[in-house]
Amino acid sequence: xxxxxxxxxxxxxxxxxxxxxxxxxxxxxxxxxxxxxxxxxxxxxxxxxxxxxxxxxxxxxxxxxxxxxxxxxxxxxxxxxxxxxxxxxxxxxxxxxxxxxxxxxxxxxxxxxxxxxxxxxxxxxxxxxxxxxxxxxxxxxxxxxxxxxxxxxxxxxxxxxxxxxxxxxxxxxxxxxxxxxxxxxxxxxxxxxxxxxxxxxxxxxxxxxxxxxxxxxxxx
Amino acid sequence: xxxxxxxxxxxxxxxxxxxxxxxxxxxxxxxxxxxxxxxxxxxxxxxxxxxxxxxxxxxxxxxxxxxxxxxxxxxxxxxxxxxxxxxxxxxxxxxxxxxxxxxxxxxxxxxxxxxxxxxxxxxxxxxxxxxxxxxxxxxxxxxxxxxxxxxxxxxxxxxxxxxxxxxxxxxxxxxxxxxxxxxxxxxxxxxxxxxxxxxxxxxxxxxxxxxxxxxxxxxxxxxxxxxxxxxxxxxxxxxxxxxxxxxxxxxxxxxxxxxxxxxxxxxxxxxxxxxxxxxxxxxxxxxxxxxxxxxxxxxxxxxxxxxxxxxxxxxxxxxxxxxxxxxxxxxxxxxxxxxxxxxxxxxxxxxxxxxxxxxxxxxxxxxxxxxxxxxxxxxxxxxxxxxxxxxxxxxxxxxxxxxxxxxxxxxxxxxxxxxxxxxx
Numbered sequence: 001x002x003x004x005x006x007x008x009x010x011x012x013x014x015x016x017x018x019x020x021x022x023x024x025x026x027x028x029x030x031x032x033x034x035x036x037x038x039x040x041x042x043x044x045x046x047x048x049x050x051x052x053x054x055x056x057x058x059x060x061x062x063x064x065x066x067x068x069x070x071x072x073x074x075x076x077x078x079x080x081x082x083x084x085x086x087x088x089x090x091x092x093x094x095x096x097x098x099x100x101x102x103x104x105x106x107x108x109x110x111x112x113x114x115x116x117x118x119x120x121x122x123x124x125x126x127x128x129x130x131x132x133x134x135x136x137x138x139x140x141x142x143x144x145x146x147x148x149x150x151x152x153x154x155x156x157x158x159x160x161x162x163x164x165x166x167x168x169x170x171x172x173x174x175x176x177x178x179x180x181x182x183x184x185x186x187x188x189x190x191x192x193x194x195x196x197x198x199x200x201x202x203x204x205x206x207x208x209x210x211x212x213x214x215x216x217x218x219x220x
Numbered sequence: 221x222x223x224x225x226x227x228x229x230x231x232x233x234x235x236x237x238x239x240x241x242x243x244x245x246x247x248x249x250x251x252x253x254x255x256x257x258x259x260x261x262x263x264x265x266x267x268x269x270x271x272x273x274x275x276x277x278x279x280x281x282x283x284x285x286x287x288x289x290x291x292x293x294x295x296x297x298x299x300x301x302x303x304x305x306x307x308x309x310x311x312x313x314x315x316x317x318x319x320x321x322x323x324x325x326x327x328x329x330x331x332x333x334x335x336x337x338x339x340x341x342x343x344x345x346x347x348x349x350x351x352x353x354x355x356x357x358x359x360x361x362x363x364x365x366x367x368x369x370x371x372x373x374x375x376x377x378x379x380x381x382x383x384x385x386x387x388x389x390x391x392x393x394x395x396x397x398x399x400x401x402x403x404x405x406x407x408x409x410x411x412x413x414x415x416x417x418x419x420x421x422x423x424x425x426x427x428x429x430x431x432x433x434x435x436x437x438x439x440x441x442x443x444x445x446x447x448x449x450x451x452x453x454x455x456x457x458x459x460x461x462x463x464x465x466x467x468x469x470x471x472x473x474x475x476x477x478x479x480x481x482x483x484x485x486x487x488x489x490x491x492x493x494x495x496x497x498x499x500x501x502x503x504x505x506x507x508x509x510x511x512x513x514x515x516x517x518x519x520x521x522x523x524x525x526x527x528x529x530x531x532x533x534x535x536x537x538x539x540x541x542x543x544x545x546x547x548x549x550x551x552x553x554x555x556x557x558x559x560x561x562x563x564x565x566x567x568x569x570x571x572x573x574x575x576x577x578x579x580x581x582x583x584x585x586x587x588x589x590x591x592x593x594x595x596x597x598x599x600x601x602x603x604x605x606x607x608x609x610x611x612x613x614x615x616x617x618x619x620x621x622x623x624x625x626x627x628x629x630x631x632x633x634x635x636x637x638x639x640x641x642x643x644x
Contacts, residue, residue: 045640091545105225106555
């Protein structure tokens with residue numbers, strides 16, 4: 001992933017938010033730290049192709065995503081990016097397993113990368129993230145927050161996307177759960193050769209990452 | 221692939237919200253049943269109405285308009301303008317192009333039910349519905365001068381049995397002060413229900429009609445001049461005139477020529493009408509009402525669809541998180557919008573299927589009861605193309621109204637940033 005000269009502004013009159021250049025090699029992880037208001041969510045939206053930058057380029061796996069049309073950007077995200085939010089990560093009316101396989105319904109590419117079937121891959125990931133097998137067919141609304149976040153991680157990992165965007169996924173978890181979650185995520189990401197871009201305001205998590213970056217929230 | 225995902229998501233989402241949506245779906249089901257039911261009955265009633273009389277090629281009466289002639293001969297509404305001379309009727313009988321003739325003589329009544337004087341040809345040749353003959357539930361067709369056969373409706377509403385004696389009244393009207401007291405009639409038979417005006421009439425012989433009017437020439441009974449059944453024995457009661465004749469023609473290609481000949485008959489002013497044509501004309505007059513009814517039912521369906529949209533729009537705010545997840549996972553705004561359309565159309569289809577089942581079950585249960593109590597013959601039959609079309613319009617309408625929340629969602633989810641819920 002390559003980010004250069006990225007700037008964003010909600011409207012032309014307001015000061016522009018500018019972001020540091022980032023280069024992240026495939027399989028490497030990055031911890032992005034910044035206080036609130038420093039533009040973490042905006043940066044994630046720009047990287048995901050859901051907002052258009054005022055300047056600069058975002059290249060993911062060699063593709064300049066803001067040169068793509070809206071539909072192609074959605075498809076690119078489905079094909080190459082996994083996402084984890086802070087909370088409300090799951091579609092409430094789908095079972096655990098259906099939530100995990102969701103990206104494979106949107107992306108042929110990710111479905112083809114699962115082995116041997118989408119369901120087997122989902123179950124393997126769920127087992128690796130220590131979700132008990134009797135929860136797999138169940139509605140997700142009854143599960144604990146920790147379990148829900150791990151299911152979201154499984155969804156992000158399925159079909160080995162190039163990049164996972166994680167937006168404070170551990171902020172709703174207690175300290176034990178947090179470290180365990182992060183370890184599992186990074187181990188599995190490593191196994192799939194997936195990069196994780198991890199955003200958090202919690203500096204104590206930085207020790208899990210080789211690369212770190214501080215967002216200043218520069219306005220010009 | 222995405223269509224399948226969208227369908228899976230839409231159905232799962234419907235199932236998830238089943239408690240709220242079940243009520244909406246029930247409303248929709250009821251209104252669709254109403255719509256279908258009314259359309260179904262419309263077809264049935266029209267069918268039954270336009271086949272009130274069948275197999276009769278011409279109805280001949282004194283000169284009048286075709287609706288008037290139809291109304292008083294078939295529906296027993298209103299009165300004859302004039303009579304046909306007996307000699308004219310005899311002349312028609314000689315015409316060998318006419319396969320059969322049913323003479324009809326009207327004028328008297330019994331507790332509001334018309335008394336029709338005729339002969340055995342009525343029982344033999346009269347047809348209704350899809351060429352159905354008359355049948356007797358009990359007893360037999362009249363033979364004697366003072367025998368009467370009751371229509372099913374008369375027998376049921378007045379609870380008369382075979383063998384009972386009844387006194388007919390002079391003239392129409394529900395209550396009459398001049399009754400044919402001296403000449404009581406004996407019920408010899410009761411007709412099976414037909415769902416036509418036949419049920420509300422009673423049938424006596426032309427001789428009987430004549431016999432009970434002996435001594436009534438001035439319009440009221442003159443004491444001492446009327447006769448008793450004993451005196452009537454052996455007498456000849458050939459009438460001077462009859463009211464109308466139903467005619468069957470073997471070679472139907474001749475119908476129009478015979479009609480023209482009768483209309484131009486030199487002996488007396490006559491009219492001959494084609495009952496089918498007259499019935500359709502009458503239906504056109506009454507059809508306005510049932511079309512208005514169908515229109516109103518259409519609005520009921522639209523109202524329940526609007527109710528459905530109101531519920532979907534209310535649920536929309538609950539779906540903000542789910543939409544955020546789908547967007548970030550790579551679902552396009554169009555796919556998310558299509559969920560609303562799929563859900564709405566799926567609900568409409570479910571309502572249609574349930575309405576169909578409800579209607580069929582209701583009809584299966586009600587049709588024996590309707591036949592027994594009202595003589596209405598409404599049977600289960602495959603839907604007509606018109607009814608299918610009407611039902612197909614329901615999901616189409618659902619699709620159209622679903623465009624409102626769909627467009628709303630499409631617009632909102634286009635502007636959504638990473639991990640943002642629409643209401644934030």
